[in-house]
Amino acid sequence: MQSLHAKCCKYFALPIDTPTRRKDFDYIRWYLLHGGASVFVESNTWYLLVHASCKHLQADNRCGIYETRPAICREYSTDNCEYDDSYTYDRYFETPGTGRGVCRSGAPQPRPAAVS
Ligand code: SF4
Numbered sequence: 001m002q003s004l005h006a007k008c009c010k011y012f013a014l015p016i017d018t019p020t021r022r023k024d025f026d027y028i029r030w031y032l033l034h035g036g037a038s039v040f041v042e043s044n045t046w047y048l049l050v051h052a053s054c055k056h057l058q059a060d061n062r063c064g065i066y067e068t069r070p071a072i073c074r075e076y077s078t079d080n081c082e083y084d085d086s087y088t089y090d091r092y093f094e095t096p097g098t099g100r101g102v103c104r105s106g107a108p109q110p111r112p113a114a115v116s
Contacts, residue, residue, distance in 0.1 A: 008076065008078075009053065009054045009057040009061075009063070009073075010051065010052075010053045010054070010057070011049055011050060011051045011052060012049075012050055012052065013040070013047040013048065013049040013050070014047060014048050015045055015046065015047050016028075016039075016046050016047060016048050017046070018044070018045075018046050019046065028093070028096075029096040030096075031048055032093060032094065032095060032096035033096055036050055036051040036052055037049070037050055037051075038051070038092065038093060038094040039092075039093045039094075040089035040090075040091060040092045040093070041089060041090050041091040041092075042089050042090050043090070044090075056069075
């Protein structure tokens with residue numbers, strides 16, 4: 001039986017401006033040139049995602065500062081927990097070279113258009 005690993009505590013994501021100009025897409029390309037960075041789109045909002053484990057995530061996947069963890073951690077629900085093998089974004093970009101990503105179905109998606 002395959003074991004699944006939850007993604008929580010192993011990344012953070014921040015909303016970014018929706019790219020419309022060549023310069024905007026060039027910024028996204030720059031993000032993606034960094035290890036651990038990806039970009040995803042969910043409900044028409046673009047996000048920069050950085051794969052980086054929290055410094056307080058213990059080897060047993062428990063929180064090392066549970067009693068004093070930040071509010072965002074306290075408000076997090078496991079109802080929609082994401083796992084390593086599940087794509088949950090409308091669009092997902094992790095490499096700048098191909099300009100292609102994968103969507104929640106796992107099918108390749110075309111490079112964002114409207115670059116002029
Ligand atoms: S503080 Fe605890 S709950 Fe919050 S991200 Fe870090 S390990 Fe996870």
